Amino acid sequence: MVFSSTVFLFAFLPSVLLLYYLCPRQLRNGILLLASLVFYSWGEPVYILVMLFSTVFDYINGLLIERALVQGRRGRARAVLICSVCGNLLILGFFKYGDFLVKNLNALLGTAITPLDLPLPIGISFYTFQTMSYTIDLYRGQGRAQRSLVDFGAFVALFPQLVAGPIVRYQNIEARLRFRRESPECFLQGAERFIRGLFKKLVFANSLGLMWERISAAEPISLSAGTAWLGALAFSLQIYYDFSGYSDMAIGLGKMFGFDFPENFDHPYRAKSASEFWRRWHMSLGTWFREYVYIPLGGSRRGRGRTALNLMIVWSLTGLWHGASWNFLVWGLYFGLLILGEKLFFQRLLDRLPAALGHFYGLFAAVLGWVIFAFEDMGRGAEYLLAMFSGPLFGADTGYYLRTGLPLLLFCALLSLGLPERLRRRLDGAEESGLLFSARLLLGGGMFFVSLCFLIGASYNPFLYFRF
Amino acid sequence: MKKIRALAGVLLFVLALSAFPLVMLFTPDRSFSENENRYLSQKPQFSVSRLMSGEFMEDMEKYLDDQFPLRNFWTAAKSELLLLSGSREINGVYWGAEGYLIERWAPENFDETLLRENIAAVETLGESRSMPVSLIPVPTAGLILEEKLPEGAPMFDQDLALALVGKEFSGCLVDLREVYSGEHTRQLYYRSDHHWTSYAALLAYCQWRGQLGENIRPGDFYSSTLTDSFRGSLYSKVLSPRCRADGIELYERPGGGEYSVSYHFGKTESASLYAPERLEEKDKYRFFMDGNHPELTISTSVKNGKHLLVLKDSFANCFIPFLTEDYETIHVVDPRYFKQSLADYMDEKNINECLVLCSLQNLCQSEALCALLDSQ
Incomplete structure (x- = not known):
């Protein structure tokens, strides 16, 4: 199930809210767990077993680690931890990277192993990372093991962030799992946030996506530079609105149930460098890799050579995390190299440059990155990059895309820079008047209405029997 | 006062979510959409095997989409919004x-x-x-x-x-x-x-x-x-x-x-x-x-x-x-x-x-x- 669907908005969500608020406090984690299991099994019922296994597996591992640590048997705790991490990585590796490995082996060695062609279990990249953070934190002595399987299950399966993050670390949610106080103010904030996310996804991301689909469907060689750039910008904005919209919905839903999930995006296109971009983009993933890979590897404290190696390891993993395909690895390494370059050489230069130039560089780096990201067929991706920097500037269709898409592109670009955010901070600071409250309510209602038009409009598909 | 205000807002949101399914529940399903020239999905058949294979869920989604109140209105409104945004292509036209x-x-x-x-x-x-x-x-x-x-x-x-x-x-x-x-x-x-x-x-x-x-x-x-x-x-x-x-x-x-x-x-x-x-x-x-x-x-x-x-x-x-x-x-x-x-x-x-x-x-x-x- 996805949030931006009729079945979620008008069947699942109202039912769960009703059930949740009718039940006494002690049962609410159980309700959430149950709802999450239904949510999860909606798309691919069988894979719920994988998630349940993952849950029970790390629930037990957590208890074992804590007991070993209490008994002072560090080696034993370490062994359990290794078992937990390997277990998670095996599950992830099998489902997500199995076929990628098989195909490359076949190509490399001329073997003929049949790929399994399994669909990817939903959210597997997210929940395996969440449960790993749990056992690792326990081993490090941060936090205590969860004794209630229901509460732990609710943490792993929690439907708001199950499918596309943010990646919630157990220590950030532990207190709220034990006790949380839902309130109308909090709920309303959550609803507002949810609608904002819904709007971002259904209206902005999907419309930008259509423009990108149109432009990228053409042979890259036939594209003029202008059209290719418009396409790349459309895709860059699409992926931002899509992903951050989803995070907004997750955070909003969390608030409706009394949780506080970490923020996941902070206006990434405001960044003045690749490093800053990644401090603002998918922040929960960046934090995860820093905490559990980069720092344990020694971070940047072991000399330049080691720093470079660590960065490259982290960024190739980050790249591959986004998908089992070579272009994602290249995309990760691309950012790894940029960030390494900035760290070792030109961050100081960037600091001295006028801010506008920094912004230009940051955006440029991000947009080029998205082109690598967008094409799993790397030959096509390379052709597209070439089209952006060669050939005629203006083609016949450039004018068309400018006239029909520029208003949307500009509007989305400006919003992504967060102009209203500054305004909002000032508004938040002010004592909220009745007028302001009504205005916000109206805005939310309007966004909900428009989102609904796009949601229902998308399901509307006339069947024309005239073809033969 | 603030609490009451927030409560009113929450009520509006919940109402917006539940009004549509309630309308659907109490109005008869339509079988044919003349505009789209196709039969609309009906209430899905439930069985354990259809549940396990996921067919039931798929049909349920189609059913809710097809029977959603005022579909033509939402679709027309979407077209107007697209035109307003400058777009000149709607549904492949x-x-x-x-x-x-x-x-x-x-x-x-x-x-x-x-x-x-x-x-x-x-x-x-x-x-x-x-x-x-x-x-x-x-x-x-x-x-x-x-x-x-x-x-x-x-x-x-x-x-x-x-x-x-x-x-x-x-x-x-x-x-x-x-x-x-x-x-x-x-x-x-x-x-x-x-x-x-x-x-x-x-x-x-x-x-x-x-x-x-x-x-x-x-x-x-x-x-x-x-x-x-x-x-x-x-x-x-x-x-x-x-x-x-x-x-x-x-x-x-x-x-x-x-x-x-x-x-x-x-x-x-x-x-x-x-x-x-x-x-x-x-x-x-x-x-x-x-x-x-x-x-x-x-x-x-x-x-x-x-x-x-x-x-x-x-x-x-x-x-x-x-x-x-x-x-x-x-x-x-x-x-x-x-x-x-x-x-x-x-x-x-x-x-x-x-x-x-x-x-x-x-x-x-x-x-x-x-x-x-x-x-x-």
Whole structure:
């Protein structure tokens, strides 16, 4: 199930809210767990077993680690931890990277192993990372093991962030799992946030996506530079609105149930460098890799050579995390190299440059990155990059895309820079008047209405029997 | 005060979420959407195996989407919002000048091999039975009304396909670009539908007969207006109240000859190629020949020993009635639905001439034609 669907908005969500608020406090984690299991099994019922296994597996591992640590048997705790991490990585590796490995082996060695062609279990990249953070934190002595399987299950399966993050670390949610106080103010904030996310996804991301689909469907060689750039910008904005919209919905839903999930995006296109971009983009993933890979590897404290190696390891993993395909690895390494370059050489230069130039560089780096990201067929991706920097500037269709898409592109670009955010901070600071409250309510209602038009409009598909 | 205010906001949100499902619960389900021309999904059947396979969930989603209250309203509102944002493409349809809706044909959606196969199949048909074959490929409005498209809108260049047809096909080929090039006053395509108008079909007919050596002029026909409230297939995709309705014209010869029609191997007989009752429905184009049929035979009062086979799609529906004074019998076959041996059929009916009349888009994209001809 996805949030931006009729079945979620008008069947699942109202039912769960009703059930949740009718039940006494002690049962609410159980309700959430149950709802999450239904949510999860909606798309691919069988894979719920994988998630349940993952849950029970790390629930037990957590208890074992804590007991070993209490008994002072560090080696034993370490062994359990290794078992937990390997277990998670095996599950992830099998489902997500199995076929990628098989195909490359076949190509490399001329073997003929049949790929399994399994669909990817939903959210597997997210929940395996969440449960790993749990056992690792326990081993490090941060936090205590969860004794209630229901509460732990609710943490792993929690439907708001199950499918596309943010990646919630157990220590950030532990207190709220034990006790949380839902309130109308909090709920309303959550609803507002949810609608904002819904709007971002259904209206902005999907419309930008259509423009990108149109432009990228053409042979890259036939594209003029202008059209290719418009396409790349459309895709860059699409992926931002899509992903951050989803995070907004997750955070909003969390608030409706009394949780506080970490923020996941902070206006990434405001960044003045690749490093800053990644401090603002998918922040929960960046934090995860820093905490559990980069720092344990020694971070940047072991000399330049080691720093470079660590960065490259982290960024190739980050790249591959986004998908089992070579272009994602290249995309990760691309950012790894940029960030390494900035760290070792030109961050100081960037600091001295006028801010506008920094912004230009940051955006440029991000947009080029998205082109690598967008094409799993790397030959096509390379052709597209070439089209952006060669050939005629203006083609016949450039004018068309400018006239029909520029208003949307500009509007989305400006919003992504967060102009209203500054305004909002000032508004938040002010004592909220009745007028302001009504205005916000109206805005939310309007966004909900428009989102609904796009949601229902998308399901509307006339069947024309005239073809033969 | 603040708490009460927030509570009111929450109530509004919950109301917005629950109002629609409640309406759906207490109103009867609709079974058919005339605008979309399809049956709507109904309440899904529940069973454990369908639950385990996920089919139940899939059907549930379709059901909720299809039965959502005021679907047409939301869809129309979406079209208006898109137009407001500057977009000129809705659901695969370009919003053109003067109210023309023009179907998008993406440049990458051109399969040269398939077009070659279709032409070769038609060529072989003529050669193997040594009979004259005529081909009338009807370009889409995107070519003939190119100046009505949003400026620079990406569109497949149909001239490429027509050039290929001209090179590969050796029979009598009608190039409608020339026929239509001088026509600036009359409507050649409907604004709200992908079909050509009766007048455009009449021009094509006169041109074709001219190429066969007969002199027939459009002026020989008189016209009457059947309706002026036709909103066709492209309107269905856009639903904007700003779309303009079309008129449908009928062209007839004074004192047109007698004929009888047998639809679908004689399943129904009729004395007319027109279905006036369809003018009361949404898809008024079905007035012509009552829509599409796998097979139909027209027997006329002409006794000239000419038996014509027409391989066609829906573009031919408003064209075929012009033929009733040219052939003794006319056998109309729609390759999509015709599931028998065409060779046997042709033998049985003593076919000695053939006309292939379909949209250029189908000639380029549909496998039905070459599949039927190659299976002989």
